[in-house]
Amino acid sequence: MQPVGAVVPLKVDIAEKTFRSARGVSITALQDLSFEVRQGEFACLLGPSGCGKTTTLRILLGLDKDFSGSFQLPQGGSNRIAAVFQEPTLLPWRTVEQNVRLALPKSLRAKDLDGLFDTLGLAAMRSLYPAELSLGLARRAALARAFATEPAVLFLDEPFVSLDEQTAERLRHLLLTVWSARPTTALMVTHNLREALMLSDRIIVLAPRPTHVLGVFDVRLPRQHRNSQVMSDLLRSFHHRFPDVT
Numbered sequence: 001m002q003p004v005g006a007v008v009p010l011k012v013d014i015a016e017k018t019f020r021s022a023r024g025v026s027i028t029a030l031q032d033l034s035f036e037v038r039q040g041e042f043a044c045l046l047g048p049s050g051c052g053k054t055t056t057l058r059i060l061l062g063l064d065k066d067f068s069g070s071f072q073l074p075q076g077g078s079n080r081i082a083a084v085f086q087e088p089t090l091l092p093w094r095t096v097e098q099n100v101r102l103a104l105p106k107s108l109r110a111k112d113l114d115g116l117f118d119t120l121g122l123a124a125m126r127s128l129y130p131a132e133l134s135l136g137l138a139r140r141a142a143l144a145r146a147f148a149t150e151p152a153v154l155f156l157d158e159p160f161v162s163l164d165e166q167t168a169e170r171l172r173h174l175l176l177t178v179w180s181a182r183p184t185t186a187l188m189v190t191h192n193l194r195e196a197l198m199l200s201d202r203i204i205v206l207a208p209r210p211t212h213v214l215g216v217f218d219v220r221l222p223r224q225h226r227n228s229q230v231m232s233d234l235l236r237s238f239h240h241r242f243p244d245v246t
């Protein structure tokens, strides 16, 4: 399957991001953070709690412009950006389908969403309101909303935290199914190494704060071959290369 949406990579060169409190205390979260995600590649940003993963995503999403350095988002195709956060952020007074359709650009307003809702197991929930959904179903609706827009780049910030492991695992498989149908350049923040090994083409391993890239771990194996034996081998080689990262 040809990757779609982008013809240039996601390129990040953040020289520094420092938070300054009202009392004059400075916290440098990012320093010399540089990496690339190639066209149609699924990459994970893996790093310890508080190292600066969410800060990085907020900068790339244009939510924080107070930093030094630069970045280049994938260009070509739709040029649209989609994001999936820890909280599904659905509008409570709109149905699942309305939430998804409201995110669509004009050119896609009449889009047939049957296939996407089917794939995500949401076909019977289209007319439900967010309050009627379990947390897992709400996360599926958030994925549907992101993929429906046919973005050039997709950012995900720990979309499966605080779910039970069985639900999280089911959602990881669903994410891979919708992503494989349209391999979009994707960057997902996680602190779950197993999740990163299961989903990624490459893992960008971050140092503790102020964060920078410790190294990149490529997982050049078709995802359908990542069975439990292969996952154990991947974990072993990852730990061999990054003995201090858990």
Ligand SMILES: Nc1ncnc2c1ncn2[C@@H]1O[C@H](COP(=O)(O)OP(=O)(O)OP(=O)(O)O)[C@@H](O)[C@H]1O
Pocket (backbone or CB within 6 Å): 019, 020, 027, 029, 047, 048, 049, 050, 051, 052, 053, 054, 055, 056, 191, 209
């Ligand atoms: N608005 C802010 N003001 C001051 N400090 C901040 C602010 N936002 C984040 N920080 C600090 O910057 C550092 C990076 O935070 P960030 O949330 O990006 O980390 P993270 O890697 O996403 O953490 P986690 O995995 O726990 O979600 C942390 O030390 C955090 O306390």
